[in-house]
Amino acid sequence: MMTSENPHKQVSYGAEFMAVPIDAVPSGHRLDFDLYILRNGNHVLFARAGSTFDAEKMRRMQCNDITTFYTCLGDGEAPQLYARRADPAPHRYLESNLSRILHDDRVDMGTKSKVFYSVATHLVKDVLEDPRSGTTVKRAKEAVRSLVELILTQKGAFFNLLNITSHDYYTYTHSVNVCTLSIGLARRLGFKSQTEFLALGVGALLHDVGKCTIDLSILNKPTKLSEDEWKVMQTHPLSGSRMVAPSPKMPSPPGEPRAESATITMAFPSISSDSVLVIEQHHEACNGKGYPHGLTYKEIHLYAKIVKITDIYDALTTNRCYQKAFTPFQAIKIMHEAHSQTSDQGIFREFILLLGYGTRR
Numbered sequence: 326m327m328t329s330e331n332p333h334k335q336v337s338y339g340a341e342f343m344a345v346p347i348d349a350v351p352s353g354h355r356l357d358f359d360l361y362i363l364r365n366g367n368h369v370l371f372a373r374a375g376s377t378f379d380a381e382k383m384r385r386m387q388c389n390d391i392t393t394f395y396t397c398l399g400d401g402e403a404p405q406l407y408a409r410r411a412d413p414a415p416h417r418y419l420e421s422n423l424s425r426i427l428h429d430d431r432v433d434m435g436t437k438s439k440v441f442y443s444v445a446t447h448l449v450k451d452v453l454e455d456p457r458s459g460t461t462v463k464r465a466k467e468a469v470r471s472l473v474e475l476i477l478t479q480k481g482a483f484f485n486l487l488n489i490t491s492h493d494y495y496t497y498t499h500s501v502n503v504c505t506l507s508i509g510l511a512r513r514l515g516f517k518s519q520t521e522f523l524a525l526g527v528g529a530l531l532h533d534v535g536k537c538t539i540d541l542s543i544l545n546k547p548t549k550l551s552e553d554e555w556k557v558m559q560t561h562p563l564s565g566s567r568m569v570a571p572s573p574k575m576p577s578p579p580g581e582p583r584a585e586s587a588t589i590t591m592a593f594p595s596i597s598s599d600s601v602l603v604i605e606q607h608h609e610a611c612n613g614k615g616y617p618h619g620l621t622y623k624e625i626h627l628y629a630k631i632v633k634i635t636d637i638y639d640a641l642t643t644n645r646c647y648q649k650a651f652t653p654f655q656a657i658k659i660m661h662e663a664h665s666q667t668s669d670q671g672i673f674r675e676f677i678l679l680l681g682y683g684t685r686r
Contacts, residue, residue: 342368342395343415343443344436353377358414361395368395374414393436416447423468427475438485441475442501444468449497449530453537456568462531462596469504469526473519476508483509492650494643496533496544502643504529506635507628513679514631514672520597525628527596528603532632535565535604547647559608563617566605569596602626607633610667622669630669634676637664653680 342361355377361368371394396415419426423444427437445468452461475482486505491498507529508522516522536544539561543554550558606629609615611622641656651659657677660668 342397343419344439345394345396345415345419353379357418358396361397362391363393363395368397416444420444420448420464420468423471424474427471427479434479434481434485435489437475437479438482438489441468441472442486442489445472445501445504445530446491446497449500452531452534453496456534456537456565462569465530466523466527466596469508469530470523472504473508473522473526476505476512477522483512490639492643494640494645496536499639499643500530500533502639503532503632503635506639507631510631510635510672510676510679513675524597524599525603525631528600528607528628529632529635531565531569531600532604532607532636533561533565534568535561535563538564545646559616562605562608566601569604570598570601599626599628603628603632605629607636609633611669612666615667630672634660634668634673637668638676 345360356372356374358374359370360372360376362371363369396418419440423441426432426440448461448465448468452458452465455461476486483505487509490502490505504526508526511522511525516525539557543550543557546554603626605617606620606625609618609620609625609629610633611625611630613619613621637660638656641651641659642653644650657680660673664673
């Protein structure tokens, strides 16, 4: 089958492509980005931005057994901590059609997982670039809602998502990994309410938003942080919580415990106070030696205890600038030996069961 455009259009080496099921492109839809098809292992331009698909054209493609389009998401250059060069149009399209794609029985689970992961990582990038924007935070909440529905309603979704998680550590991929793990763990713990899942998921997705205030020389330092640098790093939970929920009514100064959410005045009403506490408390420790407030076991929010565990696990199992990724088994062993006093051990045991022996629903 001949393509409708130049079949020899070149894309940069290592460019990142995302599969887009044909069914995800409605008849009559005007494209805002180029579409490719896969031919002999190469991505070949099929239609340029501005093209419109009609029913007959779609029928001809299906008759030729072409079931998947591809869109070029970026130029393939190594991503920086917060951003990568990419065409925003495909991301916007996938995001606006995310719910429809995830609920389409004709789209296989592998494709659904990849589409969600791509949308979510791009969203976190946008949030980190403009964390005080109510629009980006609202978009993040809708992405989490889609993730919750996917994991709770579609068999195998959680483990499909785990299989495609990035093993190279960047703040935005790490945030999506932690969110996915946290939703899966919450299901294992018996969460039932959509509201609970959503509050936990949003907090998990945004848990490191405060890192956008920290200099990259500290975040990317390949050696041990100095005492002053570590003090700066420890500011990110409180900075993050204040970004999404600055409150003139916060009664406690920095350094003082604040575990209750009733006094928080929300800057963005769509973000629950429980989500804010996840951001603020995910580095607190059950033995009182965490930060920023030194809270003890009973003072730390349940959702923050969940995210603390998934945060540590993902950090250990991804490649860092100063450390190669550990295997899942090695990571669990390290967590058992080094974090038994700082993490909730009941939740940790359920996390082990989730990864190794949990029922794959």
